[in-house]
Amino acid sequence: MRTFSYFLYACFDADGAAENPNNPRNFLGEKTDALLSWVAALPANTCSYSACADRFDTAHLDQLIAGGILRCEDGILALDSPIFLREDAAALRAGTAAKAVQLADRLEAELPRIRACCSGIQNGFSVERNLYHLLCAAVFNGLFFDYLSAKGVLAVSRMHPSGLDYLGVIYEKCPELQSLSDGLLCSYNRFVNDRCSLQSFGDANGDRLDFYRFSRLMEQNRVPAKWADIAETLREWNHRADKDALLSEVVSLVQTGRCDPSVMAILGRFGYARDGKLCVPVYTGRELSVAEELEKIVEETLGVPTTAILLDLAGSLDITAVRHRVNRLEIANELYHLLFGAINEELVSRGIAAAPPDVPGEGRYFRCIECYA
Secondary structure, three states, rough: OEEEEEEEOOOOOOOOOOOOOHHHHHHHHHHHHHHHHHHOOOOOOOHHHHHHHHHHHHHHHHHHHOOEEEEEEOOOOEOOOOOOHHHHHHHHHHHHHHHHHHHHHHHHOOOHHHHHHOOOOOOOHHHHHHHHHHHHHHHHHHHHOOOHOOOOOOOOOOOOOOOOOEEEEEEEOOOOHHHHHOOOEEEEEEEEEEEEEEEEEOOOOOOOOOOOHHHHHHHOOOOHHHHHOOOOOOOHHHHHEEEHHHHHHHHHHHOOOOOOHHHHHHHHOOOOOOEEEEEEEOOOOHHHHHHHHHHHHHHHHHHHHHHHHHHHHHHHOOOOHHHHHOOOHHHHHHHHHHHHHHHHHHHHOOOOOOOEEEEEEEEEEEEEEOOOO
16 A cells, blocks of 8 residues: 655634634544555556445545545546655655756846845845755745736645635655655745744755644644643643734834744743844845845746647646646646646756755755745
């Protein structure tokens, strides 16, 4: 039997839907592994619903169909979310790696303009570190992504009968895919409201010590013993306040240099503060406008070729998702993540952006704070 990793691009409040049985985080797991293994073992579009229902829990099968993981047409089951299997690895790597080098070359030719954008940021961090957060993260995993979405190149949303809006992506757990699903610099974790974001950006090769990831670990009762004290501190805070109150204290710290001592302690334990002061880049309106300037350069330089690459790959790659006729724009969404992750690896290896430290068990990542208040 194959085993899988399940990734979710959620357009719903993760905290509010934590107990919702239709939240994919609550129904994707070992039972799903067995069922998907069965479907994937058959030639595309030949698996009958009845044969699958005879072998597996029908309620779970129907939940996977309702949740957009599987599709049933005329009694035939097919995969309905982007899924990448061991045998897809070579085609995925060949399809994205060379293209990423070409796009990085185009971007490097614009390096003087790119560096000039960041030259006015006076936050105590290098241009390379600021480019890591503003170009690799905010542009490639945000503003340029939005541009491609507006162009109709990729999907960013899929409303399900449950009322939850999300895209699911599935990778088989295997060495061949690990460097693609977990190893690229394309994973944004944001603990955010309309005033502030405590965030990190890096690869997905482990469980980062950041607020978003830690909240998910607490939901799943998977907090490692080494972080038990952090979980207890957060539980104590949550008993008397909430996420918005915590982020409000972070805004206060950014604006006045002062905040609730318990929040300062929490920020210190998570690595956002040291010796009573913030120790990560903080980006407010002026700095965030730099990201918009950078996006314009990326759009001018990479917009047309990236669009052509994604539309071609999402329809022509010889991979499982294409053979199962998964929505082309949903496939393009994940291919974009692989593509820009590979571009980021190029930018880091060339010294254009700072290289994040590799923390054992957590992966490579840097933290920062965005403040919108």
